Amino acid sequence: MTSSRGDARREHSESPRLEAVPPVNSPPAAEELLGRVARGDERAFEALYDVVAARVYGLARRILRDPAQAEEVAQEVLVEVWRTASRFDASKGSATSWIFTIAHRRAVDRVRSEQAGADRLQRVATIETPYDDVVEEATARLEKTQVRRCLAGLTELQREAITLAYYGGYTYREVADLLKTGLPAIKTRMRDGLIRLRDCLGVTVG
Amino acid sequence: MSVDIHTLAGAYALDAVTDIERAEFARHVAGCESCAQELAELRATVGRLSDATSRTAPPNLKASVMAAVAQTRQLPPGRDPEAREATKRSRGWRGWVAAAAAAVVLAAGGGVAGYAISNSRVRDAQRAASAAEASNAKINAVLTASDARVHTDRLPAGGQVTVVVSAKLNEGVAVLADLPPLANDRVYQLWLLYGQQAKSVGVMNPHVLAGTQLFGGVDGATTFAISAEKAGGAPAPTLSPVTSVNL
Numbered sequence: 001m002t003s004s005r006g007d008a009r010r011e012h013s014e015s016p017r018l019e020a021v022p023p024v025n026s027p028p029a030a031e032e033l034l035g036r037v038a039r040g041d042e043r044a045f046e047a048l049y050d051v052v053a054a055r056v057y058g059l060a061r062r063i064l065r066d067p068a069q070a071e072e073v074a075q076e077v078l079v080e081v082w083r084t085a086s087r088f089d090a091s092k093g094s095a096t097s098w099i100f101t102i103a104h105r106r107a108v109d110r111v112r113s114e115q116a117g118a119d120r121l122q123r124v125a126t127i128e129t130p131y132d133d134v135v136e137e138a139t140a141r142l143e144k145t146q147v148r149r150c151l152a153g154l155t156e157l158q159r160e161a162i163t164l165a166y167y168g169g170y171t172y173r174e175v176a177d178l179l180k181t182g183l184p185a186i187k188t189r190m191r192d193g194l195i196r197l198r199d200c201l202g203v204t205v206g
Numbered sequence: 207m208s209v210d211i212h213t214l215a216g217a218y219a220l221d222a223v224t225d226i227e228r229a230e231f232a233r234h235v236a237g238c239e240s241c242a243q244e245l246a247e248l249r250a251t252v253g254r255l256s257d258a259t260s261r262t263a264p265p266n267l268k269a270s271v272m273a274a275v276a277q278t279r280q281l282p283p284g285r286d287p288e289a290r291e292a293t294k295r296s297r298g299w300r301g302w303v304a305a306a307a308a309a310v311v312l313a314a315g316g317g318v319a320g321y322a323i324s325n326s327r328v329r330d331a332q333r334a335a336s337a338a339e340a341s342n343a344k345i346n347a348v349l350t351a352s353d354a355r356v357h358t359d360r361l362p363a364g365g366q367v368t369v370v371v372s373a374k375l376n377e378g379v380a381v382l383a384d385l386p387p388l389a390n391d392r393v394y395q396l397w398l399l400y401g402q403q404a405k406s407v408g409v410m411n412p413h414v415l416a417g418t419q420l421f422g423g424v425d426g427a428t429t430f431a432i433s434a435e436k437a438g439g440a441p442a443p444t445l446s447p448v449t450s451v452n453l
Contacts, residue, residue, distance in 0.1 A: 079274045086283035097253040
């Protein structure tokens with residue numbers, strides 16, 4: 001009688017990424033939803049919206065401050081996800097990574113063009129942690145806690161450089177000005193800080 | 207940008223770069239496999255940072271998005287990522303200096319009929335004439351040219367000019383930021399100098415202190431210069447330049 005050992009239950013997704021192992025009846029992964037979105041599936045897009053909207057909106061809100069602009073940018077991002085879903089390349093990273101890359105770029109572009117001419121460097125009174133005024137989300141608390149914990153594990157300069165860049169939308173030159181540090185040091189801190197975050201969060205890319 | 211470009215990877219993943227730096231780095235990554243891998247990991251890490259600012263979206267956003275989606279055509283599959291990046295940029299190119307609403311017209315024969323991009327919203331830019339689209343594509347072509355050379359200068363009185371030239375395309379792009387304000391009857395004018403000879407490559411609208419200008423005739427040009435002239439521009443620089451950048 002043939003051993004049934006070959007009949008392996010696949011609990012893990014094909015991806016080698018370190019993510020929490022989903023239960024057997026888990027909702028579809030973002031990659032699967034995005035694949036269906038690329039073929040015009042609006043119901044799949046709605047499900048994808050439910051997965052990412054809070055993070056897209058929350059990021060826009062943090063960067064832009066103004067709720068109306070945050071909403072506009074969030075909408076632009078999500079429509080862009082719909083429009084360009086076929087361009088997502090799963091070999092280059094996860095669906096959520098792709099979506100949040102679009103979201104961050106849009107929010108930063110918007111805040112910079114809104115403030116072109118104004119002295120953006122004067123906006124910063126203190127370097128806030130990114131989550132001072134955020135309404136707690138019932139869901140995704142584990143991931144949020146993990147990011148906060150890993151950010152706390154960086155050196156002060158690494159954390160400040162990354163915080164100003166990511167949540168403030170500043171260029172590395174502006175960050176160097178704000179932190180009164182040289183350009184090479186700022187670039188290094190950003191890269192080293194992200195590498196440390198990567199390891200702390202257990203991020204891998206197939 | 208002669209410094210080791212790899213040091214920019216973290217800033218790039220954080221979008222903490224200018225559009226010109228972004229184009230340079232993207233061009234580099236396109237030919238560097240190990241960079242692409244590192245960048246993917248850094249981007250995945252950066253993406254997690256949005257976990258920390260997650261916030262319930264307003265209830266009407268979903269309906270709004272679904273309505274917009276119902277009316278939005280999707281792109282067909284295809285196009286490699288580098289071409290995608292180029293297309294994305296040529297469609298909505300905008301630096302933090304100025305949004306792209308380009309309708310650059312350089313009159314033939316020495317007269318000046320060009321005007322720089324004024325600061326306007328991207329939405330307006332996307333409604334601009336097809337001439338603007340063509341201009342954006344040309345601007346993008348210069349920024350991403352394989353032989354593009356970047357020159358940056360800070361003005362003594364404030365502001366910055368960045369000039370990117372491509373000898374192969376015989377074109378250049380000047381990006382101007384935070385220029386000091388001028389008296390009411392004066393405007394900034396842009397020049398290419400060929401030794402002692404000057405050719406105007408654009409006159410900025412009054413009170414416009416930032417912008418992006420595409421120009422040709424790079425071959426043989428020694429200097430890019432900006433001067434302050436009477437409104438409407440001058441056939442040749444009348445005063446010493448506000449700044450000049452050796453090419």
